[in-house]
Amino acid sequence: MNTDVIIPGRYLVSIDPAELATHAFEPLGEEVQRRLLASKVVVAGRNFGCGSAREQAATALTGAGIQAVVAGSFARVFFRNAINTGLIAVECPEAAAAARDGDVVTVDYAAGRVEVNGTSYAFAPYPAGLQAILEAGGLLPYLQSMDGGAA
Amino acid sequence: MSAPRTFAQKVLERTSGSSGLKPGDIVDAYPDLYMSHVASWRCIKTLEKMPGRTLYAPDRIAMVMDHLSPAQSSRTAAHHQLCRAFAQEHGIEKFWDVNAGIAHLVLMENGHILPGNLIIGTDSHSTIYGALGAFGTGVGFSEITATWVTGKLWMKVPESIKIVVDGPLPAGVYPKDVMLRLIGQLGADGGTYCSLEFHGAWAEGLSISERSTLCNLSMEMGAKNAVVPTDKVTEAYLSERGIAADAYDPSLPDPDAEYRETVEIDGRQLVPQVACPHTVDNVQPIDAVAGTELDQVFIGSCANAKYDDLAEAASILKGRTIDSRVRLIVTPGSRQILTRAVNDGIIATLLDAGALITNPGCGACAGDGGVMADGERTLSTANRNFRGRMGSYDAEIFLASPATAAASALTGRITDPREFVRSGERVEAAV
Numbered sequence: 268m269n270t271d272v273i274i275p276g277r278y279l280v281s282i283d284p285a286e287l288a289t290h291a292f293e294p295l296g297e298e299v300q301r302r303l304l305a306s307k308v309v310v311a312g313r314n315f316g317c318g319s320a321r322e323q324a325a326t327a328l329t330g331a332g333i334q335a336v337v338a339g340s341f342a343r344v345f346f347r348n349a350i351n352t353g354l355i356a357v358e359c360p361e362a363a364a365a366a367r368d369g370d371v372v373t374v375d376y377a378a379g380r381v382e383v384n385g386t387s388y389a390f391a392p393y394p395a396g397l398q399a400i401l402e403a404g405g406l407l408p409y410l411q412s413m414d415g416g417a418a
Numbered sequence: 419m420s421a422p423r424t425f426a427q428k429v430l431e432r433t434s435g436s437s438g439l440k441p442g443d444i445v446d447a448y449p450d451l452y453m454s455h456v457a458s459w460r461c462i463k464t465l466e467k468m469p470g471r472t473l474y475a476p477d478r479i480a481m482v483m484d485h486l487s488p489a490q491s492s493r494t495a496a497h498h499q500l501c502r503a504f505a506q507e508h509g510i511e512k513f514w515d516v517n518a519g520i521a522h523l524v525l526m527e528n529g530h531i532l533p534g535n536l537i538i539g540t541d542s543h544s545t546i547y548g549a550l551g552a553f554g555t556g557v558g559f560s561e562i563t564a565t566w567v568t569g570k571l572w573m574k575v576p577e578s579i580k581i582v583v584d585g586p587l588p589a590g591v592y593p594k595d596v597m598l599r600l601i602g603q604l605g606a607d608g609g610t611y612c613s614l615e616f617h618g619a620w621a622e623g624l625s626i627s628e629r630s631t632l633c634n635l636s637m638e639m640g641a642k643n644a645v646v647p648t649d650k651v652t653e654a655y656l657s658e659r660g661i662a663a664d665a666y667d668p669s670l671p672d673p674d675a676e677y678r679e680t681v682e683i684d685g686r687q688l689v690p691q692v693a694c695p696h697t698v699d700n701v702q703p704i705d706a707v708a709g710t711e712l713d714q715v716f717i718g719s720c721a722n723a724k725y726d727d728l729a730e731a732a733s734i735l736k737g738r739t740i741d742s743r744v745r746l747i748v749t750p751g752s753r754q755i756l757t758r759a760v761n762d763g764i765i766a767t768l769l770d771a772g773a774l775i776t777n778p779g780c781g782a783c784a785g786d787g788g789v790m791a792d793g794e795r796t797l798s799t800a801n802r803n804f805r806g807r808m809g810s811y812d813a814e815i816f817l818a819s820p821a822t823a824a825a826s827a828l829t830g831r832i833t834d835p836r837e838f839v840r841s842g843e844r845v846e847a848a849v
Binding site: 269270271272275276277279280282293294313314317318319320321322325340342343344347348351352394396397405406407410411 | 444456457460463464467468486491493494497539540541542544556557558559560561563564567568572606607610611640642697784785802804805806807811
């Protein structure tokens with residue numbers, strides 16, 4: 268699942284999460300887009316978010332109401348962009364492989380645990396610095412909270 | 419005596435003021451340059467949300483208007499306008515407007531990239547800076563904005579992979595083919611989070627332009643950065659731009675540094691390679707796809723629109739005419755490249771063959787002009803063939819070398835360039 272499928276380049280003239288969300292997963296068709304908007308978690312395979320450095324790949328998902336992506340693995344820039352925009356990105360191949368359409372997936376990132384239909388899977392918790400960024404809601408809120416935004 | 423270190427360890431130790439770093443360690447690093455291209459306006463808008471903040475180092479900010487350039491909509495024009503005003507207000511001297519070309523090539527040509535530098539950019543192909551011995555890596559625009567004000571960002575020390583290619587390559591086979599082969603072999607995540615180092619006599623014999631194709635395409639394996647260690651070729655390139663060897667620290671990897679693995683590729687038997695739709699690691703030898711009908715051929719992008727790429731294409735197209743069924747779009751990588759290609763007749767050769775020459779920049783690679791209708795196919799010299807990247811979601815992109823592109827433009831079908839390249843003939847390489 269590459270960045271051009273998550274949010275096509277033609278829409279990068281926007282940084283508004285709501286506007287971006289209307290085009291998230293557009294190349295995959297309307298049915299997939301409808302399901303995205305009805306979900307809070309995206310479950311994916313290997314190398315999720317490979318390709319472009321576009322931060323809007325993460326923002327388009329948060330704009331669509333997605334709170335976490337559980338994947339077999341992530342491309343590195345997408346992973347950074349996810350943390351920096353407050354999107355939980357969990358690398359857990361076992362949980363990703365176990366999940367099916369319609370399953371209930373619960374993520375407790377502080378504890379390092381994903382539940383799929385009641386079965387629990389562990390993942391390595393984030394380093395403390397990354398967790399602090401995520402808890403602040405992203406990199407910029409984190410920076411502002413660190414020193415109150417003083418110059 | 420300290421333990422032997424890779425290139426990545428040395429650069430991240432220097433820029434974070436630490437020592438003894440191991441892969442997996444997380445540091446706060448202070449990059450030497452922060453590049454933002456089309457994303458610059460997003461950085462400025464983000465900065466506006468942090469009132470009272472000042473810039474840590476305006477001389478480390480580089481902005482290049484390369485995508486969506488010149489502006490095709492009033493929305494894009496307003497973005498460019500915002501960037502110009504910001505550069506003026508804050509004294510950003512490394513501001514390059516719509517006439518300059520692709521950010522990566524412009525910064526390299528103009529001496530803004532030095533060996534051993536740590537460079538972050540709002541573009542995944544920032545790995546290209548390893549062609550000049552620098553550590554280049556892509557980040558999102560919020561991180562660039564954060565670095566504008568703090569001067570630093572968190573980085574994980576990567577593991578390193580050593581890549582050794584046995585040369586020379588046969589006539590009609592190029593660094594692009596080597597990289598496509600490597601990506602096909604290792605996969606789109608084969609180098610994720612890793613620092614790729616190109617070692618050995620073959621890489622040492624390449625020009626900076628050819629090295630930039632290696633480091634650029636390394637991103638398509640997920641690499642964090644890629645590098646050809648600084649040597650006489652790097653020094654000569656910089657010396658031509660008035661930069662002496664004592665102006666930088668090349669951070670050469672130690673001979674006995676630790677690598678996750680060593681990948682060896684036999685280039686001597688390699689044939690031209692083609693990445694097929696819709697992933698860059700879907701790579702086939704040219705025989706498997708030769709004859710596929712095309713609607714468009716694109717020679718452009720930060721991967722393969724340098725001077726020698728245009729010259730290689732021109733050497734095949736000289737005195738010939740492209741097939742009437744295809745459109746050939748040539749987008750030189752930068753104004754310097756275009757100027758040189760105009761002055762020595764390469765552009766005239768391409769025009770005579772039937773090519774459309776566009777302004778320097780990212781162009782069709784980013785779906786910026788030269789897009790496709792439903793059901794169409796393009797063979798491109800770019801670095802990415804994702805669905806919908808060049809127009810319709812129902813169109814296909816194949817990736818190959820400039821020589822394969824030129825040969826295919828002549829026939830209207832994917833064509834083996836070795837039919838057109840005379841043995842032993844090699845275009846003088848330069849950016």
